[in-house]
Amino acid sequence: MAETTSNQTTNGALTDLPEEILIHILSFLPTLYAVQTSLVSRQFRSLWSLVPSLDFSYDLFPSAVPDPTPLFASLVDHALLLRSISPIQTFRLSFLFYYRYSSHVDSWLRCAVF
Secondary structure, three states, X not given: OHHHHHHHHHHHHHHOOOHHHHHHHXXXXXXXXXXXXXXXXXXXXXXXXXXXXXXXXXXXXXOOOOOOHHHHHHXXXXXXXXXXXXXXXXXXXXXXXXXXXXXXXXXXHHHHHO
């Protein structure tokens, strides 16, 4: 019984944190993981979109398909479209560049700079 109470206290403590603290914590995660936290609870649903640090790493992207590059490009596209209008302070992009994605990369960099 004490274990259940301990778990409830731990879970409650995380959701009781102020939004600013949760955003700060999420800023240390790669963007893929920060977006995945939106599944944790309603409180976390839109927090990832307020994170000022974006880190898109192809190495962390699930490779369940032979060429995950189109899915990775789609993730970056959607994350940049769905995030809030808050300024981006840090933008990190790491993936295998193919010329056919040059227009994507151009638009990603424009979003990061402006």
